[in-house]
Amino acid sequence: MDFADVSLTALRVFRAVAEQGTFTAAAAALGYTQSAVSRQIASLERTAGTKLLERRREGVRLTAAGRVVMRHAAVVLDEIDTTARELSGLPAPGGTVRLGWLPTAGTTIVPHALAELRRDDPNIHVISREGGTNTLARALRSGSIDLALLSSAPPFRAPDSESPPLVLQTLTERALCLAVPQAHPLARGDFVDVADLYGQQWIAGPPSAADLVMGVWPGLDERPEVVHTARDWLAKLHLVAAGCGLTTVPSALTPAAPPGVRILTVRGGPQEQRRLLLARLPGPPAEAVVRVGNALRTAALATTAPEA
Structure with missing residues (x-):
């Protein structure tokens, strides 16, 4: 097999x-x-002389050969990206860490951690991307990121069933909350009873295999009326402020709520806890990875507020 003619486009597609x-x-x-x-x-697999992806009904998974190619592809693509930065006149970083994070972590924890790193470890260069838990777990497995902030809901299973298990640390565990327009009748109290959520209008995220009605309170035994669909959490909160409906939010987003929104706890049903996890592959991490992980843990502690 000869990889001399493999294009960067093919490697980027394979990683994606x-x-x-x-x-x-x-x-x-x-x-x-x-x-x-x-x-x-198909071109990459012909060059490799073997299957790199196992096709399954629910998607694809790297074969043993695919993991080998992905490990080296990640190195090649990172080197190309580093070269491009240096040619653009950017200073070469003392240590580069590739971080994946959930959208909710981008409002508080990630900015705080990056600010701390710029102050205390200016030679560490963090490249980050936003994604969902499933996508970020696969990115860790493929070697294209070093650390990930993932979410977990009861019964708090591991983000995937691959072996060896990812190294996971819980940064926060907080209750799922409800965002309610300030003028809504449910906003008059200090909490909402779960029985009062039936028949409400909801602002939810787009359908996904992980959670078909993200933004609707879990466990309601009725077909929810979703009146607005938005992927971005802040967009959902602004729609709530405009009186367009209700949506669920992690309590970590309370400081980001715009005027006109009340963030309330829900009582009367099972406790809907959410964990924020710091994940990486097993094995000794590089020093720069350790320092970024420490900054994320510090930021998680600093941004933990009492529940509403």
């Missing part, structure tokens, strides 16, 4: 498929057609 879990999702993330993604993967 490994992270996104399906050809369709990878095509959407890259702005390609699905057929273009399929051609790049």
Whole structure:
């Protein structure tokens, strides 16, 4: 097999498929057609002389050969990105850490941690990206990121069933809350009873395999009336402020709520706790990874506020 003619495009497509879990999702993330993604993967597998991806009904998973190629592809792509930065006149970082984070972590914990690192460890260069828990777990497995902030809900299972297990540390565990318009009848009290949530209008995230009605209170035995769909948490909160409906939020987002929104706890049903996890692959981490992890832990403690 001869990898001399393998293109960077093929490696980037391969990484995207490994992270996104399906050809369709990878095509959407890259702005390609699905057929273009399929051609790049087929070309790479012909060069390797073996299957790099195991096709399953629920998506794809790296084969043993695929993990080997992904490990080296990640190194090559990182080197290319580093070269591009240096050619652009940016200083070479003393240590580069690739971080993946959930959208909710981007409002508080990640900015606090990056500010601390700029102050205390200016030679550490953090490259970060936003994503969902499933996507970020796959990115860790493929070697394209070093650390990830993931979420977990009861019964708090591991983010994937791959072996060896990811190294996980709980940074926060807090109750899921409800965002209510200031003028809404439910905003008059200090909490909301779960029985009062039936028949409400909801602002939810787009459908996904992980959670079909993200933004609707879990466990309601009725078909929810979703009147607005928004991916961005702050967009959902501003829709709440405009009186357009209710949405669920992690309590960590309380400081980010705009005027016109009350963040309330919900009583009368099972406790809906949410954990924020710091995840990495097993094995001794690099010193820069350790320092970024420490900054994230410090930021999580600093931004932990009493429940509303």
